[in-house]
Amino acid sequence: MNIKELLINGNNGGLDHSGLSPLQKVTLRFVVIGLIFYGVAAIEGMIMRVHEIKPVPLLSDEHFFAIMTAHPIVGIFGSTYLIVFGAFTFLVPYLMKKPVFSIKIANFTWGIMTLGTVLVWLSGFIYHYAPLYTIYWPLPVDFSQFHIAGGIIFVIGVALIMIGTLAFIVNTYATVFYTPKGQKKQPIKPLLMSAFGIDGLLNIINKIRGKEPYIKDPPLSLPIVAIFRGTVDTFLDALVILTAGLLILFFIFNNLFQWGLHYHSVDALLYKNIFWWGLDLIADGLVLIYVAGTWYLLAMLITGRNLFMQNIARAALLLELIVSWAVWSHHLLSDQPQPEIMKLASGEMITAFELITQGLAFFITLTTLWLARPLKMSNELKFLLGGLLGFALAVPAGIIQADLGMNRLLHNTQWVAGAHFHVAILVGLTMTLYSAIYILLPILTNNSVKLFSQRLANWHFWLHLIGGIGMGAFMGMAGIDGMLRRHVYTEGEFMLYMIPAGICGAMLLAAWVIFMFNIIATIGIKGLIGIFKPSKIDKEVIVPQPATAMQKG
Amino acid sequence: MTSTDVLWALKIVYTIYAFSIISFVGWFAYRITKKPESYKTWLTPKVFYTYLAILVMIGVGIHILTYNKIPWVAWELKKHKIKPDRVFNITVENHQFILPEETPITIKCGEVVKFNVVSRDLTYGFGLFRPDNTMVFQMQVVPGHNNELLWQFHEEGSFYVLSTEYSGPKGARMRVPDAFKVVCNKNVSMGVGR
Numbered sequence: 001m002n003i004k005e006l007l008i009n010g011n012n013g014g015l016d017h018s019g020l021s022p023l024q025k026v027t028l029r030f031v032v033i034g035l036i037f038y039g040v041a042a043i044e045g046m047i048m049r050v051h052e053i054k055p056v057p058l059l060s061d062e063h064f065f066a067i068m069t070a071h072p073i074v075g076i077f078g079s080t081y082l083i084v085f086g087a088f089t090f091l092v093p094y095l096m097k098k099p100v101f102s103i104k105i106a107n108f109t110w111g112i113m114t115l116g117t118v119l120v121w122l123s124g125f126i127y128h129y130a131p132l133y134t135i136y137w138p139l140p141v142d143f144s145q146f147h148i149a150g151g152i153i154f155v156i157g158v159a160l161i162m163i164g165t166l167a168f169i170v171n172t173y174a175t176v177f178y179t180p181k182g183q184k185k186q187p188i189k190p191l192l193m194s195a196f197g198i199d200g201l202l203n204i205i206n207k208i209r210g211k212e213p214y215i216k217d218p219p220l221s222l223p224i225v226a227i228f229r230g231t232v233d234t235f236l237d238a239l240v241i242l243t244a245g246l247l248i249l250f251f252i253f254n255n256l257f258q259w260g261l262h263y264h265s266v267d268a269l270l271y272k273n274i275f276w277w278g279l280d281l282i283a284d285g286l287v288l289i290y291v292a293g294t295w296y297l298l299a300m301l302i303t304g305r306n307l308f309m310q311n312i313a314r315a316a317l318l319l320e321l322i323v324s325w326a327v328w329s330h331h332l333l334s335d336q337p338q339p340e341i342m343k344l345a346s347g348e349m350i351t352a353f354e355l356i357t358q359g360l361a362f363f364i365t366l367t368t369l370w371l372a373r374p375l376k377m378s379n380e381l382k383f384l385l386g387g388l389l390g391f392a393l394a395v396p397a398g399i400i401q402a403d404l405g406m407n408r409l410l411h412n413t414q415w416v417a418g419a420h421f422h423v424a425i426l427v428g429l430t431m432t433l434y435s436a437i438y439i440l441l442p443i444l445t446n447n448s449v450k451l452f453s454q455r456l457a458n459w460h461f462w463l464h465l466i467g468g469i470g471m472g473a474f475m476g477m478a479g480i481d482g483m484l485r486r487h488v489y490t491e492g493e494f495m496l497y498m499i500p501a502g503i504c505g506a507m508l509l510a511a512w513v514i515f516m517f518n519i520i521a522t523i524g525i526k527g528l529i530g531i532f533k534p535s536k537i538d539k540e541v542i543v544p545q546p547a548t549a550m551q552k553g
Numbered sequence: 554m555t556s557t558d559v560l561w562a563l564k565i566v567y568t569i570y571a572f573s574i575i576s577f578v579g580w581f582a583y584r585i586t587k588k589p590e591s592y593k594t595w596l597t598p599k600v601f602y603t604y605l606a607i608l609v610m611i612g613v614g615i616h617i618l619t620y621n622k623i624p625w626v627a628w629e630l631k632k633h634k635i636k637p638d639r640v641f642n643i644t645v646e647n648h649q650f651i652l653p654e655e656t657p658i659t660i661k662c663g664e665v666v667k668f669n670v671v672s673r674d675l676t677y678g679f680g681l682f683r684p685d686n687t688m689v690f691q692m693q694v695v696p697g698h699n700n701e702l703l704w705q706f707h708e709e710g711s712f713y714v715l716s717t718e719y720s721g722p723k724g725a726r727m728r729v730p731d732a733f734k735v736v737c738n739k740n741v742s743m744g745v746g747r
Binding site (some may be wrong): 055060061062064065128130131132134136137138139142145146195264267269272308309312332334335337338340344348352353355356359360363366367368370371373374375376377381382385388389392393396397399400403404405406408409411412413419447469473477480481482483484486487488493494 | 680691
């Protein structure tokens, strides 16, 4: 079979999409769009890497920062959110053995989020609207630098993404709590207690007091608890970002219609606190929790065992809920008007809990795997280990910068961008998601496809792992030597680090190309197109045929 | 201890940590595929709680360590008790730093200097850098507020100012070359309560 035929029809006939349920199809739609956006974000990242090595002649400062603005929104909301939301839209009904509340809402979610991401991207591409991801007040309404039309498109794009996010949350909550026809009604109280991890905490307290466990068989499995718990932060984050968008829109109209309200009527520091409170819920409340939940799920599926110290894991999710609401001040350690007590309590001490909660998830996952030795080094296991390593590197790097002394030198440097969040997202989060994709692929395709090439999967793994850690390390080293993150260097100031960082970035991009080729060669373009066609199977069906991969558990 | 010493220590410590954790996960990945000689495990809840206690100690310990070792932490926390020798009122507006004197402004080693930076429009950053681009210090400059930072120089040289916060595409060019010049005769340390 030649390559053209392979790509069109897939390996051994590719994906038989006619046998997929509506839930399987919608999940695959989320994942496919998410992977495409990942590629866009990777290309944007490479353009910036190349520009820092040797300025690209056609790339003005305005365009450079427009790319820098679109890059995290495409990467986080367009890619990560869509893949995570897709996986969870499938897993909640699958693990709870009941249909998803609404397929229509699920389709609406990926559609509106895709449209929103494209609009944000266009606001940068056409108008070079570039307030960056942080949109510090009053920069987003500085129309001496930016075009009003760019601002309007950007705000509408972000609003659509957030509306899609809220739709996902509604669907998730509704799926957890509703009772399908023919099933016994579950009382709300134990479900809520379980969803927040309160039953895990009560079990620990009872154990300490020498009493019987509060509940022996919690109504929600641990991954569902993590998903539910994560959506609380997703909800709050969406509300804050939507409110910021409305404020920007108000000042756009203020500028257009000359209402005469000065932008200094909004206190920049207060705005920054509220904004970071909301935005931080993505990083500290959401990513860590969703990732921990995914680690737990993967460890259970790979080993077929229950988690080590399961009650602690449940209680830790509750602790992380409270911690995630109170850590945002570490983003304002270099803001001198910020009260010192906020810096010490929220910025330093409560933030240090991230080390504890994530370290705990790391330990529980590794121990669960260790106790199940010997394990086959499958794709899902190797990517899971890569994901664990990513967070083991990135979380301590974050704790280091969340310190009054160190932040004075690290704030806004490439250390934050490289050693901390690029390693967290690219190595920690993305490799965890790849692991989930590998383990869910047989279930989502009814075992109708066979991976085209294991050798390509291995190449994908090593290029992604080395590229991700390498790029983060060299960017981090440049940050230690004073290179700023939201800046453009055109004199070759940090060339020593930027060249190897660029090479590692190219490895990441190559890894994505290899992965996409392998997946398309496995499924086939016909199969991919089929995913977007309506399913003829009843929407109540979760998985039409038993999937053998899940039976391992 | 200067910022160069702190950053050098960070480079060493984090590199050692990174190689250690990579080696550990590599070893784990190798061993997990091997059949164990015995299924008896040392991974008990006691080990788990010990690990948890170590995490707590590290999380809190880093802040105690830096408070005691990095001088500018105490300068910041006790700034209301420290009387500066000189105050520089700096304004930022329309992507330009307006310094109070003609540059380079000369500072003597050991002088306690207060930088009070006010923005008239956007959020900026105020960072001081050495000619080799390494950072001496930085702070955020939020409009509508006084942004005050105390510093005591212990190293001779010429330093440039650069905005460390993004303020639109024009922000990337906010640089004042040779803004401050530090001249050293003898080293003294900042006394709390002066």
